Every structure is written in C-alpha cells, then in structure tokens.
Amino acid sequence: MVTTDEKGPLTAKKKSVIIRSCDGDEFLVSESAAVLSTSLKKILEEKEDRLIHLSDIDNKTLAMVIAYLSTHADDGLSDDLKRSFDQEFVSGKEFDVLKYLVLATDTLQVTCLCYTVAKKMADIMKNKLVEWVRREFDIQNDYTPEAEAEIRRLDAWAWDDRQLEDD
Amino acid sequence: MSKVLDFSGDNDFCPGGSLYQKPKESSPFLSLGRHVDVYFPPRKRSRISAPFVVSGEPKQQPSIEILPDECLFEIFRRLPGGQERSACACVSKRWLMLLSSICKEEICTTTTTQFLEPEIKSDAPKADKSIEPKEKGESDDLNEECLENDSHGYLSRCLEGKKATDVRLAAISVGTASRGGLGKLSIRGNSSTRKLTNLGLKAVSRGCPSLKVLSLWNLSSVGDEGLSAIATGCHSLEKLDLSHCPAVTDKGLMAIAMNCPNLTSVTLESCSNIGNESLKALGVNCRNLKCVTLKNCPLVGDQGIAGLFTSAGHVLTKANFQSLNVSDVSLAVIGHYGTSMVDLALGDLQNVNERGFWVMGKGHGLQKLKSLLITSCQGVSDMGLEAIGQGCPDLKMFVVRKCPLVSDNGVVSFAKAAVSLESLKLEEIHRITQFGGFGILNNGKLKALALANCLGIRDVAFGFPLTSFCYSLRSLTIRNCPGIGNTGLGMLGKLCPKLTHVDLTGLQGITDSGILPLVQRTEAGLAKVNLSGCVNLKDNVVAEITKFHGETLEVLNLDGCKYITDVSLMAIARNCSVLSELDVSQCGISDYGIAVLAGAEQLNLQILSLAGCSLVSEKSLPFLGKLGKTLFGLNIQHCSGISCGAVNLLVEHLWRCDILS
Numbered sequence: 001m002v003t004t005d006e007k008g009p010l011t012a013k014k015k016s017v018i019i020r021s022c023d024g025d026e027f028l029v030s031e032s033a034a035v036l037s038t039s040l041k042k043i044l045e046e047k048e049d050r051l052i053h054l055s056d057i058d059n060k061t062l063a064m065v066i067a068y069l070s071t072h073a074d075d076g077l078s079d080d081l082k083r084s085f086d087q088e089f090v091s092g093k094e095f096d097v098l099k100y101l102v103l104a105t106d107t108l109q110v111t112c113l114c115y116t117v118a119k120k121m122a123d124i125m126k127n128k129l130v131e132w133v134r135r136e137f138d139i140q141n142d143y144t145p146e147a148e149a150e151i152r153r154l155d156a157w158a159w160d161d162r163q164l165e166d167d
Numbered sequence: 168m169s170k171v172l173d174f175s176g177d178n179d180f181c182p183g184g185s186l187y188q189k190p191k192e193s194s195p196f197l198s199l200g201r202h203v204d205v206y207f208p209p210r211k212r213s214r215i216s217a218p219f220v221v222s223g224e225p226k227q228q229p230s231i232e233i234l235p236d237e238c239l240f241e242i243f244r245r246l247p248g249g250q251e252r253s254a255c256a257c258v259s260k261r262w263l264m265l266l267s268s269i270c271k272e273e274i275c276t277t278t279t280t281q282f283l284e285p286e287i288k289s290d291a292p293k294a295d296k297s298i299e300p301k302e303k304g305e306s307d308d309l310n311e312e313c314l315e316n317d318s319h320g321y322l323s324r325c326l327e328g329k330k331a332t333d334v335r336l337a338a339i340s341v342g343t344a345s346r347g348g349l350g351k352l353s354i355r356g357n358s359s360t361r362k363l364t365n366l367g368l369k370a371v372s373r374g375c376p377s378l379k380v381l382s383l384w385n386l387s388s389v390g391d392e393g394l395s396a397i398a399t400g401c402h403s404l405e406k407l408d409l410s411h412c413p414a415v416t417d418k419g420l421m422a423i424a425m426n427c428p429n430l431t432s433v434t435l436e437s438c439s440n441i442g443n444e445s446l447k448a449l450g451v452n453c454r455n456l457k458c459v460t461l462k463n464c465p466l467v468g469d470q471g472i473a474g475l476f477t478s479a480g481h482v483l484t485k486a487n488f489q490s491l492n493v494s495d496v497s498l499a500v501i502g503h504y505g506t507s508m509v510d511l512a513l514g515d516l517q518n519v520n521e522r523g524f525w526v527m528g529k530g531h532g533l534q535k536l537k538s539l540l541i542t543s544c545q546g547v548s549d550m551g552l553e554a555i556g557q558g559c560p561d562l563k564m565f566v567v568r569k570c571p572l573v574s575d576n577g578v579v580s581f582a583k584a585a586v587s588l589e590s591l592k593l594e595e596i597h598r599i600t601q602f603g604g605f606g607i608l609n610n611g612k613l614k615a616l617a618l619a620n621c622l623g624i625r626d627v628a629f630g631f632p633l634t635s636f637c638y639s640l641r642s643l644t645i646r647n648c649p650g651i652g653n654t655g656l657g658m659l660g661k662l663c664p665k666l667t668h669v670d671l672t673g674l675q676g677i678t679d680s681g682i683l684p685l686v687q688r689t690e691a692g693l694a695k696v697n698l699s700g701c702v703n704l705k706d707n708v709v710a711e712i713t714k715f716h717g718e719t720l721e722v723l724n725l726d727g728c729k730y731i732t733d734v735s736l737m738a739i740a741r742n743c744s745v746l747s748e749l750d751v752s753q754c755g756i757s758d759y760g761i762a763v764l765a766g767a768e769q770l771n772l773q774i775l776s777l778a779g780c781s782l783v784s785e786k787s788l789p790f791l792g793k794l795g796k797t798l799f800g801l802n803i804q805h806c807s808g809i810s811c812g813a814v815n816l817l818v819e820h821l822w823r824c825d826i827l828s
Contacts, residue, residue, distance in 0.1 A: 103235075133254075
C-alpha cells in the first residue's frame with residue numbers, strides 16, 4: 001500500500017520512514033523530509049527502525065506537519081516559494097489547529113515551522129481580551145481578583161485606546 | 168489542480184512530487200489539514216517497535232495548558248507590541264513569569280521575523296530555543312517601541328511592604344520593557360514582605376536593561392543570585408542602594424562592580440555579609456564611582472576602605488562612613504588618597520583613635536575637601552582638629568557632634584588653621600566654653616556659627632576684652648545652651664554687628680536685656696529671627712526688633728514665648744513690611760492682635776502659626792479670612808477657642824491655603 005516518494009527516478013530509491021500517529025494511522029515520509037525534524041533525525045541516527053510511533057500527535061496535525069516537511073525537503077523549490085508556502089500554510093487555520101501544530105512542532109523539534117506557527121498565533125492574539133486568551137488556551141486564572149486588578153492597574157496603558165475583541 | 172484534491176481513498180498518499188509544480192497555488196496544502204483524515208484509512212500494522220513514545224493517553228486531545236514553556240515563549244516573543252505582552256501578563260501568573268523571562272533582545276519584531284529565521288536545512292540547528300542565536304538586526308528595530316520614553320526622565324517604580332512581590336516585579340518588568348524600560352526601582356521591604364525573591368530581580372534584569380537606580384531596603388530573601396542577574400542584565404546601573412539585605416554577600420556586589428561600569432553611587436547600610444572584597448572590586452572596576460556610603464557593615468574593615476581609596480581615591484568626591492570597624496589606618500588612607508574628596512562624613516567610628524584624625528589631616532590628600540562632618544567619634548581631639556584644619560585648605564563647612572574630647576583649644580586652633588572656613592557647627596561639645604565661642608570668631612572669614620546643646624557654655628562673670636569685631640559673621644545659632652545668659656549674649660551681639668540670621672532657640676536664661684544689645688547694634692538688617700522657646704522674652708523685644716529691622720525682617724518665630732501679647736502684633740503690623748513667616752504659637756495673643764495684624768495693609772504673610780493660642784476665638788475668623796488671601800500655610804492646631812465647624816468654614820473659604828488644625 002505504502003509507496004515511495006515520487007520525486008523521480010533518481011530519488012526513488014531513497015529511504016522512507018513510517019510515522020504512526022496517536023490515532024494509529026501511519027504516514028510514509030521520505031527520510032530527507034523526516035530528518036528536518038530534529039527529534040526524528042535523532043531517532044533515525046540511533047536506531048534502524050523505520051517505524052516511529054508518536055503517541056501525542058493526532059492524524060490531522062501530523063499530516064500537516066508532514067506536508068510542511070515534505071515541501072521544505074524539496075530541493076527543487078526556491079526559498080521564496082517555500083516562504084510563500086509557509087505564509088499560506090498557516091493562513092486561515094483555526095486557532096485550535098495552530099495550538100496542536102505548535103505543540104507538535106515542539107515535540108518534533110521543527111524549529112522553522114514552530115516559528116511560523118507561533119508568529120501566526122501571536123498575530124491572532126493581538127487585540128484579544130484576556131478572557132478570550134484564557135478560554136482559547138484553557139487557562140485557569142490563578143490571580144486573586146486584587147492581584148489581577150493591580151496588574152491591570154500597573155499596565156493600565158496597555159488597555160487604553162484599544163478595541164479588544166472577544167471572538 | 169493538484170493530486171491531493173483529486174485524491175481518492177484508494178490511492179496512496181504521495182507527499183511532494185507534482186504538488187510543487189505550481190507552488191503559487193499551494194492552497195491544497197491548506198486544505199490538507201481538513202481532509203487528511205480521509206486520505207489515510209487506518210492501516211493496521213503490527214507494531215514493531217515504538218522508539219519514540221511520549222507518555223499519555225493516546226486518544227485524548229491534549230489540553231493547551233500543557234503547551235510547554237518553549238512554545239509559549241516562541242509565541243510571546245512574536246507578539247506585535249508591548250501592549251499585547253502586558254495584556255498576556257494578565258492571563259495567569261505562569262504566563263506573567265514566562266513573559267518576564269524574555270530579554271529585550273529576544274523579542275522579534277514584525278518586520279524582521281519572517282526573513283531572518285534560519286532556513287530549515289537538513290542539518291537543522293540543534294534546537295534549544297531558549298538560547299538560540301540572536302537574529303541580527305532585530306534589536307535595532309526594537310527602538311520603535313520606545314516612543315514614550317522621555318530622553319531625560321525615566322520610569323520609576325516603588326514597591327513597599329506586602330506589595331513587594333515577585334509577581335508585581337515581573338509585571339513591572341513586562342509592562343515597562345516596551346516603554347523605554349524602567350529607570351528607577353525602589354523596593355521597601357518590611358516584616359510583611361514575603362513573596363519577593365531573586366526571581367523578581369531576575370525578571371527585572373531581563374525586562375529593564377536600562378535600569379539606572381536600584382534601591383533595596385529590608386529584603387532578607389534577596390541575595391547574590393538576584394543581584395548577579397541585575398549585574399548581567401542592567402549594565403547602565405548608576406546608583407545602588409542596599410539597606411538591611413543580609414543575604415547579599417560580596418559575590419553579588421562584586422558581580423555588580425564588574426558589570427556596571429557606570430556606577431557612580433553606592434550605599435550599603437546594615438548589610439551584614441558585605442565586606443572588604445566588594446569594596447576592592449568597586450574601587451578597581453568602577454571608574455566613575457563618586458559617592459560611597461557605608462553604614463553599620465560589620466565585615467567592612469581597613470582593608471576594604473584601603474582597597475577602595477587606593478584605586479578610586481582620585482574619583483571619589485563624596486563619602487559617608489558610619490559605625491564601621493575601621494581603625495586609624497582607614498583615616499590615614501582617606502587622608503592620603505582622597506584627593507578628589509569634597510564631602511566627607513564620619514560617624515561612630517569607635518576604633519579610630521586620636522592618631523587617626525591627626526594623620527588624616529597630615530596626609531595632605533584632602534586638598535579639595537569642602538565639607539566635613541564628624542559625629543560621635545571618641546578619637547577626635549584638639550590635636551586632630553588642628554591637623555585637619557591645616558590639611559584641608561579648602562574646607563568651608565565643618566560640623567562636629569558629640570565628640571567628648573574636643574575643647575576650646577582645638578576648636579579655636581582649627582578655626583585659625585582652616586583658612587577657608589565659612590560655617591562651623593558644634594553640637595553636644597560639652598567642653599566648649601564661652602572662651603572657645605569667642606575665640607572662634609577671630610577667624611576672619613566665618614559666616615555662620617552654630618552652637619547646639621553645648622552644656623559647657625556658661626556666662627562668665629568677668630568682662631571679655633572686645634578686641635576684634637567679627638564683621639564676616641552673618642548667621643548665629645545658639646540652640647539649647649541653657650548656660651548662656653544675658654551677659655554672654657550681649658557680648659556676642661556687640662562682637663558681631665553684621666548678623667542677619669539669629670537663632671536662639673530654647674535659651675531660657677535670657678531676658679529682654681540680653682537680646683536688646685544684639686538687636687540694637689546690628690548694622691545690617693536682621694532677616695530671620697528665631698526666638699522660640701526663649702520663654703522669658705517680653706513684648707519689648709519684638710517692639711525693638713521691628714523698630715530696627717522692620718524693613719528687612721522676613722521670618723519671626725516666637726513659638727512658646729508666653730509673655731508675648733497683642734502689643735507685639737501691633738508692633739509687627741506697624742513696622743514690618745516684608746515679613747512672610749510669623750510663628751506666635753503658644754503666645755499670649757488674642758483676637759484683637761489678629762485683627763490688628765489683618766489690618767496691616769502692607770503685610771504679605773505667607774505662613775502664620777497660631778497653634779495653641781488659647782485666647783484666639785472664633786471672633787478672629789473674619790480676620791483670618793482676610794489674612795488668608797496671601798497665606799499658603801496656616802496652623803491653628805490646639806486653638807481651643809476655634810471649633811471644628813469654624814475650621815471647616817475656614818478650610819472652605821481658604822481653599823488655596825494649607826490649614827493645619
């Protein structure tokens with residue numbers, strides 16, 4: 001079922017790696033793409049295993065990461081093209097999706113994607129209410145009401161003249 | 168379009184390949200996320216091995232709370248501005264502490280981030296994101312965020328008591344980082360300060376690289392680690408003030424000394440673990456160090472002072488050493504190396520002997536010394552004083568307090584030797600007698616003489632030869648010297664005809680006849696006269712003062728002169744033209760006197776004190792109202808004749824006047 005990379009006859013014989021998500025599905029990835037992840041590279045260097053199980057990355061997220069890795073492993077693409085790919089890769093994605101993506105990039109240590117996603121998330125968080133951020137990140141407010149009021153007072157300037165959104 | 172969209176479940180997923188033929192239309196990648204589940208029907212394989220297993224329930228969606236600090240860190244440093252970072256600091260304490268750990272250099276700006284990130288290569292950087300290389304050029308762009316920073320002023324914050332916590336410091340650090348950074352930070356701890364540790368200072372060191380002034384008082388939990396962080400992050404530190412910080416040792420202070428070359432002022436008070444090594448390091452490393460204050464630091468000894476002065480003696484201009492375990496050696500070093508010293512204060516140096524002060528004067532290094540203050544030093548003797556007078560040709564102001572060995576001879580010979588002396592103050596020097604007092608006046612340049620609490624000064628029965636007048640003296644203060652009486656004061660008055668400022672606080676032994684010669688003979692007009700506590704003075708004195716000096720008198724204090732009555736106020740109202748401050752607290756004045764005062768059109772009183780004048784009643788209110796037109800301050804405390812209601816009325820009426828009641 002699983003085929004090799006279709007990059008052409010020259011690269012056809014390249015080694016592939018199978019990555020299994022936490023849902024149990026398996027993905028075939030060329031080794032050149034896999035090693036862009038520092039974590040995967042380390043595993044491949046240490047062991048001969050061609051099957052890597054990632055127990056905390058789901059199908060959806062893993063597929064996205066792999067698409068990203070494959071694009072960036074393609075030597076035929078110019079840096080500019082890769083950059084515009086990066087831009088579009090994150091645009092339009094739900095905040096929730098980005099959260100899992102950034103978590104996955106941290107696990108897999110894909111520095112460049114981590115930066116791109118973090119940037120996108122930071123952009124989305126701009127002009128958002130604190131309550132929105134807490135909800136989206138599922139964070140318990142551990143400030144006492146007085147402490148929070150005090151923090152807000154100290155940083156009062158941060159709230160002036162800003163239209164904050166809650167969605 | 169691309170294969171991905173046409174993908175039917177039967178085929179295999181082929182990443183790469185033809186997808187890249189039209190990279191501009193890379194939308195398939197975007198939809199990949201949504202459809203991807205469809206493309207990968209479960210292929211059940213026997214698991215051979217699982218070398219990379221992260222623990223946890225595989226099926227459960229991870230909560231974002233488990234986003235590790237590294238991820239949050241990457242997001243935070245990409246927040247577009249300081250406002251967003253401050254807002255995120257409100258989300259939770261963990262976020263705040265994380266935000267406060269971001270150095271200014273680590274913040275990515277919008278314009279540069281995208282293009283400066285390292286391209287991913289197969290030999291991707293071994294990612295330790297927290298110490299990733301700084302991206303060149305970013306820090307320059309950061310300045311765009313510092314628009315609110317005034318080039319002269321800087322942001323200042325003070326935390327006290329219970330409010331001094333790590334969380335607050337972190338919030339300050341995050342909040343001020345993008346506004347030019349904090350310039351001055353003061354933390355005043357007390358018994359209720361518990362939640363302030365090195366962590367808070369670390370946050371400050373990251374967010375406030377422009378910190379100039381740091382002042383830490385009563386913080387037992389802040390130690391070397393915090394101070395070292397400050398040393399690492401805040402290289403522009405200019406002033407450091409540590410008081411009662413027992414956890415700070417030489418290690419912390421040496422870090423500051425080595426990393427903060429702009430340090431100009433260091434104050435260490437009751438820091439029980441700071442010793443000589445710190446002072447040596449400060450002397451060697453801080454080429455701009457000008458002011459050093461050391462109080463009650465038991466580990467500081469001669470070695471430290473010597474180390475400091477041998478290296479930095481030529482730059483130090485101001486020093487204050489109190490309650491230190493130093494000996495004669497330290498004073499010798501100061502006297503030899505303190506070539507730039509202008510202002511020197513020494514207090515409570517119990518181990519310094521007579522020789523120490525003598526050798527300090529003989530060292531001939533203190534050529535620029537202008538002000539010297541010696542308090543509670545047993546070792547100061549007549550011999551030492553004379554040597555200091557000779558060794559400090561520029562000395563203009565000298566204050567000596569509570570030094571039991573000092574007597575007439577020393578003071579007189581000091582005044583003679585110190586050729587530039589303009590102001591001399593003796594406090595609690597009980598061996599001084601009237602001879603010493605008069606002898607000092609032989610110095611031709613002295614402008615101000617003050618004797619306070621000198622119990623040895625007594626009226627001498629026989630007349631003192633009035634050989635030379637002291638024309639230079641402008642200000643004479645004799646406070647609480649109960650022995651002085653009419654005779655002595657009368658002679659002083661004759662000797663000093665040019666007085667303009669007279670302060671005779673608490674001389675209970677004098678009466679009108681003692682003051683009159685001083686008042687009547689003064690050639691220059693008196694401007695400030697303080698007779699508070701001279702309980703035996705009567706209206707006649709005020710009448711004479713206003714008669715002779717009404718055109719120059721600006722300040723008159725008669726606090727506690729119980730025999731002063733409305734007659735004096737009448738004299739003031741009649742004669743004084745420039746009086747701005749009048750204190751008749753606890754005097755025997757009444758409503759009539761106030762009325763007369765209010766009737767004097769030429770008076771422009773700015774401060775009036777009627778505290779404890781029991782004869783003043785509410786009948787004075789209209790007159791006070793009239794006086795109030797020019798008043799900035801009015802004291803009517805303990806005036807039993809004025810009710811609360813009346814006071815309120817007055818406060819309402821005189822809204823621009825500060826009323827004590």
